[in-house]
Amino acid sequence: MSTDARRLDPVDVVIVGGGWAGCIMAKEMTEAGRSVVVLERGSDRSTASDGAYPASIDELEGNFRYKLFQDLSKHTVTIRNNSRQVALPYRRMAAFLPGEGVGGAGLHWSGVHFRIPPDDLRLRTRVIEKYGAKFIPEGMNLQDYGVTYEELEPFFDRAEKVFGTSGEAYKVNGQVVGKGNVFSPSRSDHFPLPALKDVYTAHLFRKAATEAGFHPYSLPAANASRQYVNPYGAQMGPCNFCGYCSGYACYMYSKASPNVNILPVLRRHPLFELRAGCNVLKVELDSDGRRATGVTYADAEGNTVTQPAELVILSAFQFHNVRLMLLSGIGKPYDPARNEGVVGRNFVYQNVTTSTVWLDPKVETNQYVGTGGGGVAFDDFNSENFDHGPLGFVGGSPVWVNQAGVKAIAAAYSGGPPGTPRWGSAWKAGMIDTYRHSLRIDAHGTNMAYRDVYLDLDPTWKDAHGQPLLRMTFDWKDNDIRMNRYVVDKIGNVAKAMGARRVHLTSREFGKPFDTRQYQTTHLGGGAVMGTDPGTSALNRYLQSWDVHNVFVIGANAFPQGTGYNPTGMVAALAYWAAHHIRTTYLARPGPLAG
Amino acid sequence: MQGLAGAAACGTVLASSGRAGPVAASPYRPQFFDAAEWAFLVAACDRLIPADASGPGAVALDVPRFIDRQMDTPYAHGAQWYMNGPFMAGPDNLGYQLPYAPRELYRHGIAGMNAHAATRHGRPFAALSAALQDDLLRAAERGSLVFGDVPSATFFEQLLANVMEGAFSDPIHGGNTGMGGWAMLGFPGARADFMDWVDQYGVHYPLGSVSISGERA
Numbered sequence: 001m002s003t004d005a006r007r008l009d010p011v012d013v014v015i016v017g018g019g020w021a022g023c024i025m026a027k028e029m030t031e032a033g034r035s036v037v038v039l040e041r042g043s044d045r046s047t048a049s050d051g052a053y054p055a056s057i058d059e060l061e062g063n064f065r066y067k068l069f070q071d072l073s074k075h076t077v078t079i080r081n082n083s084r085q086v087a088l089p090y091r092r093m094a095a096f097l098p099g100e101g102v103g104g105a106g107l108h109w110s111g112v113h114f115r116i117p118p119d120d121l122r123l124r125t126r127v128i129e130k131y132g133a134k135f136i137p138e139g140m141n142l143q144d145y146g147v148t149y150e151e152l153e154p155f156f157d158r159a160e161k162v163f164g165t166s167g168e169a170y171k172v173n174g175q176v177v178g179k180g181n182v183f184s185p186s187r188s189d190h191f192p193l194p195a196l197k198d199v200y201t202a203h204l205f206r207k208a209a210t211e212a213g214f215h216p217y218s219l220p221a222a223n224a225s226r227q228y229v230n231p232y233g234a235q236m237g238p239c240n241f242c243g244y245c246s247g248y249a250c251y252m253y254s255k256a257s258p259n260v261n262i263l264p265v266l267r268r269h270p271l272f273e274l275r276a277g278c279n280v281l282k283v284e285l286d287s288d289g290r291r292a293t294g295v296t297y298a299d300a301e302g303n304t305v306t307q308p309a310e311l312v313i314l315s316a317f318q319f320h321n322v323r324l325m326l327l328s329g330i331g332k333p334y335d336p337a338r339n340e341g342v343v344g345r346n347f348v349y350q351n352v353t354t355s356t357v358w359l360d361p362k363v364e365t366n367q368y369v370g371t372g373g374g375g376v377a378f379d380d381f382n383s384e385n386f387d388h389g390p391l392g393f394v395g396g397s398p399v400w401v402n403q404a405g406v407k408a409i410a411a412a413y414s415g416g417p418p419g420t421p422r423w424g425s426a427w428k429a430g431m432i433d434t435y436r437h438s439l440r441i442d443a444h445g446t447n448m449a450y451r452d453v454y455l456d457l458d459p460t461w462k463d464a465h466g467q468p469l470l471r472m473t474f475d476w477k478d479n480d481i482r483m484n485r486y487v488v489d490k491i492g493n494v495a496k497a498m499g500a501r502r503v504h505l506t507s508r509e510f511g512k513p514f515d516t517r518q519y520q521t522t523h524l525g526g527g528a529v530m531g532t533d534p535g536t537s538a539l540n541r542y543l544q545s546w547d548v549h550n551v552f553v554i555g556a557n558a559f560p561q562g563t564g565y566n567p568t569g570m571v572a573a574l575a576y577w578a579a580h581h582i583r584t585t586y587l588a589r590p591g592p593l594a595g
Numbered sequence: 596m597q598g599l600a601g602a603a604a605c606g607t608v609l610a611s612s613g614r615a616g617p618v619a620a621s622p623y624r625p626q627f628f629d630a631a632e633w634a635f636l637v638a639a640c641d642r643l644i645p646a647d648a649s650g651p652g653a654v655a656l657d658v659p660r661f662i663d664r665q666m667d668t669p670y671a672h673g674a675q676w677y678m679n680g681p682f683m684a685g686p687d688n689l690g691y692q693l694p695y696a697p698r699e700l701y702r703h704g705i706a707g708m709n710a711h712a713a714t715r716h717g718r719p720f721a722a723l724s725a726a727l728q729d730d731l732l733r734a735a736e737r738g739s740l741v742f743g744d745v746p747s748a749t750f751f752e753q754l755l756a757n758v759m760e761g762a763f764s765d766p767i768h769g770g771n772t773g774m775g776g777w778a779m780l781g782f783p784g785a786r787a788d789f790m791d792w793v794d795q796y797g798v799h800y801p802l803g804s805v806s807i808s809g810e811r812a
Contacts, residue, residue, distance in 0.1 A: 053785075053787065054785045054787070054807045054809075055807060057765075057784075057785040057787045057807060058764075058765050058767070058785075058807060059763075059764060059765070060760055060764035060765065060768055064760055064764075065668075065670055065675070066675065071675065072675060072676060072677045073673075073674055073675060073676060073677055073678065076677040079689060079690075080689065081686075081688070081689075085685075085686075085689075086683065086685065087689075088683060088685045088689045088690070088692055089677050089679070089692075090677070090690060091676050091677040091678070091690060091691050091692065092675075092676050092677075092690065092691050093675075094690060197793045197794050198793075198794070199793055200794075200795075200796040200797055203794075203796060238790075240787075240788045240789060240790040241788075241789040241790060241792070241793045242787035242788055242789065243787065243789070244787060251787075363797045364781075364797055364798060364799045364800070365797075366789075366792070366795075366798075366800060368782055368783055368789075368800075369789040369792055369793060407782065408763035408764070408776060408777055408780055408782040408784075409759055409760055409763045409764055411763070411780060411782070412759040412762065412763045412776075412780075413756075413759055422736070422755065423642070423643040423644065423732075423755060423758075424642065424643070424644075424645060424729070425645055425647045425649065428644065428645075428647065428649040428650065428779075429649050431780075432649055432650075432779060432780055432781075435780050435781065435782075436780075436781055460681065461679060462679065513686075513688050514688065515688040516688060516689055516690040517687075517688065517690050517691075
């Protein structure tokens with residue numbers, strides 16, 4: 001395809017994907033004086049056009065017709081539970097909802113904005129230190145990130161200031177300063193904005209979790225609790241708890257997005273160019289495959305175009321980055337039989353289950369009030385905050401009430417308590433009771449990496465451009481199911497302290513395979529992970545390809561295993577971390593970054 | 596009886612039913628569904644969300660109209676689904692694998708439901724008693740009917756999903772007439788501003804729903 005492609009004038013940096021990672025990298029590279037082209041395969045989007053009130057307050061279009069999400073008719077994946085099965089196409093949106101268009105999933109995300117627990121960054125080392133190497137189950141590819149919390153801290157801080165994140169710190173510069181998460185590491189500064197108010201259900205959860213002996217804190221939220229101007233000069237309005245975050249462009253300009261927090265400034269920069277509707281087909285390599293020369297893409301009119309560049313940054317969604325590496329021959333593809341090769345290795349998901357608590361029928365829980373990133377959590381069973389020794393599993397879950405605004409169609413789908421019919425008069429009564437008087441508590445847990453869980457190219461199905469779909473081989477594993485069941489059991493204690501009328505604890509079940517038909521979370525990770533060993537990671541600790549030094553790959557693909565937290569804060573920090581090292585070292589002396 | 600246009604479109608079917616049909620809120624002539632299909636749709640909607648003490652039913656909320664209008668959207672043509680072959684059957688948990696878009700699922704499914712009604716009871720679905728209609732819907736939900744290569748549960752899930760959407764989406768899409776679905780649920784619709792209600796703990800929200808077009812309930 002590349003031979004008949006129209007060849008454009010070279011630019012310094014070409015960036016694949018216009019979401020958070022792509023926009024952060026574009027901002028950093030233009031600040032460094034480099035010419036940048038961002039290629040986004042979806043349409044151009046802005047809050048003004050896609051978030052305008054009241055047309056955007058449309059649950060059918062937002063959450064059920066997936067107006068802002070990936071067009072599966074053109075690109076999807078195939079999925080199977082194990083390598084003995086034939087993987088089948090993910091034909092309809094359900095289990096996960098990848099984004100598309102300028103802003104990416106960053107336009108229609110919820111806003112939960114975490115750092116990462118320091119122990120999660122060196123989980124293999126930490127588990128061996130505490131419990132011995134034999135504690136790691138057979139077949140689990142447990143790894144370290146190769147970067148420490150202390151190294152990343154300035155970049156977490158930077159990302160929070162750009163996002164206008166609301167929250168309450170626990171420790172700043174080693175001093176206890178507030179009622180934040182007692183398990184969280186010290187910060188160099190406070191959150192840029194105070195925590196959002198607790199909605200009623202979060203308020204009840206905070207009280208009950210305290211009574212149950214846990215340590216609740218306000219979820220860090222990239223939903224502005226007040227008016228805010230970020231370091232780029234981009235402006236945010238105060239969140240009004242409208243309840244339309246996830247699936248929508250925020251009409252209040254309160255939820256951080258690339259479209260609100262970076263692009264208004266970036267679009268005016270003379271060195272920046274955005275090309276929407278451009279689907280990158282492959283990264284072009286020189287004859288020995290050691291250096292990228294640019295990318296080839298199909299533009300909106302269907303022309304095949306080659307954009308030469310000195311530096312190629314892949315910053316599409318997690319699995320698109322992995323697929324593009326496989327299609328381009330960057331890095332050795334993973335071979336599960338030998339547990340060798342790195343591209344496709346350590347594909348992970350997140351282990352989320354939602355339990356429901358019914359309160360007294362006199363109490364109105366007002367579930368339509370909500371903000372995507374707000375709520376109350378406790379971390380007593382997350383990361384290495386508890387002793388895993390007697391429990392015999394690796395990983396954990398934060399537990400929270402994150403009432404993002406439950407809307408009417410979703411309420412109808414959710415129905416009534418277990419045992420209620422799914423339609424008819426009994427459904428109606430149960431559904432109305434549940435909507436008015438219940439609340440939901442999530443166990444938002446880790447999913448570890450396993451030797452036989454991976455990504456590769458599908459042998460059968462193709463995308464709209466005739467290229468193979470990515471194939472996911474994924475199932476839940478015993479370790480992760482046991483972790484989920486242990487933590488969900490603790491939710492029972494909180495529900496009891498709430499004086500629940502009825503409780504339905506939902507936990508993962510042994511022997512029940514991953515089900516692509518039910519929404520779980522869009523927090524997919526791994527597949528092209530970072531690390532310090534080229535034998536087990538596709539990227540070095542600066543997110544630079546070990547094999548092709550002028551390719552950097554930014555995204556949740558870099559996570560060696562799943563974390564209990566939402567990934568966006570970590571992805572943004574990794575983008576700033578990689579950008580810092582590109583700016584301070586790589587641009588002056590292009591080559592593999594050492595150390 | 597049926598709304599005017601609806602009655603005209605399927606009068607013979609309803610006339611043979613011998614019982615009063617549910618009443619649609621608005622006169623409407625279906626564009627996608629033919630008379631027999633429309634009669635099924637109205638009758639099925641009435642069983643899935645019946646009018647009762649909790650609030651209005653799907654027919655009064657014009658859910659059949661909503662579904663008929665949806666059939667003219669890209670969604671119903673399968674434009675949002677990956678529809679490239681080959682199409683292969685697999686375990687249920689790997690998701691939908693049929694070559695049919697929603698429009699085709701309705702055509703196959705309704706014909707199948709009416710065929711089962713005719714075989715078992717000698718009459719189309721819409722002409723059966725509520726109890727027999729419920730039995731057939733439950734059988735479809737369980738997946739115990741077969742409509743050619745469309746499992747009945749696949750059709751049932753398509754129908755149930757669209758019925759829920761029609762009763763509870765913004766009236767701009769043709770259902771949820773008068774915001775009756777939202778009122779029974781206590782959902783304020785497009786109000787979308789609770790700055791002053793975030794910490795009004797446990798209290799019933801006093802303002803009625805509003806729609807995208809500015810209608811108030």
